[in-house]
Amino acid sequence: MEFDVQHMIELWPEITKAFGQTLYMIGISLSVAIIIGLPLGILLFVTDKGLFLENRFVKSTFGFVVNMVRSIPFIILLVALFPLTQIIVGTTVGPLAASVALSVAAIPFFARIVETSLREIDKGVIEAAVAVGATPWMIIKDVLLPEAKSSIVQGITLTIISLVAYSAMAGIIGGGGIGDLAIRFGYYRYDDTIMIVTVVILIILVQLIQQIGDWTSKAIDKR
Structure with a gap:
């Protein structure tokens, strides 16, 4: 390979x-992932067996949807979501269009990370909050999120990468970026310089x- x-x-x-x-696509999809994935992850946790909002139907239904989306390879998801992308943004090419598929992929990914982060919390802390009469919203706001915030930030980092x-x-x-x-340039035109530059940029970005x-x-x- 030659670098010019x-x-x-x-x-x-x-x-x-x-x-x-690239930053534009990541910014949109990350925002959507946090706005939808965070509540979804909390819901998956609090509706689990033995928790204060236990609900087998809700847990199973949302869990199935999350697992289904996560099981689809991203390149297939990109193509499968063309009709939805066309409806939402009016086109299937460009950074904004790609952000639709990125968001759909990121939501269940981040939701599972949030659920896993909440599972790391000592159950005794949750039980104590329930015992003193705290409402579900108070437990989520004052116990779950503060206790898991460090782990959730790590989850956000993993989601961005x-x-x-x-x-x-x-x-x-043709999603851009x-x-x-x-x-x-690098593949169709056999441009070694562009290939090297793009790889280096991605490595530096991920490290940062x-x-x-x-x-x-x-x-x-x-803690």
Whole structure:
């Protein structure tokens, strides 16, 4: 493989545009994942057997849907969601369109992480809150979330890193971003420079996300 600095400089506007598109897709899908996935993860936990909102039907139904979506390979999910994407954003190509599939993939992924984080909480703490007459909302707000916040932040970090990989994959169907750039220039045009640059950018991005996530998680962990 050959690396051409001059060629990289010439394509720098394309590179920065693609990087911006990647951040755009990740930002949208992460926001949706947190807004929907966090309550969903809490619901999966509190409706489990022995918990204060135990409900086998709700647990089984939502658990099945979450597992079903997670079992579909992302590239297949991208194509399968074309009709929904067309309805929501009016197109099936571009960063905004790719964000639909990214969001759908991220919601169940993050929901399971939230559920797992809540399971790490000492059951005695929850039982004590129930014993003193705390309402379900109070238990969720004042016990579950504060106790699991460090683990949830780590889950957010893991979700972002997964979205970086998924967003690169979205380039296969013209989703834009770093993946799209790598395919258009690096693969179809055999451009080694672009391939090297995109790989390096993704590595640096993931490392930065992991470092920030680890630092934040430790900073808010008061245990």
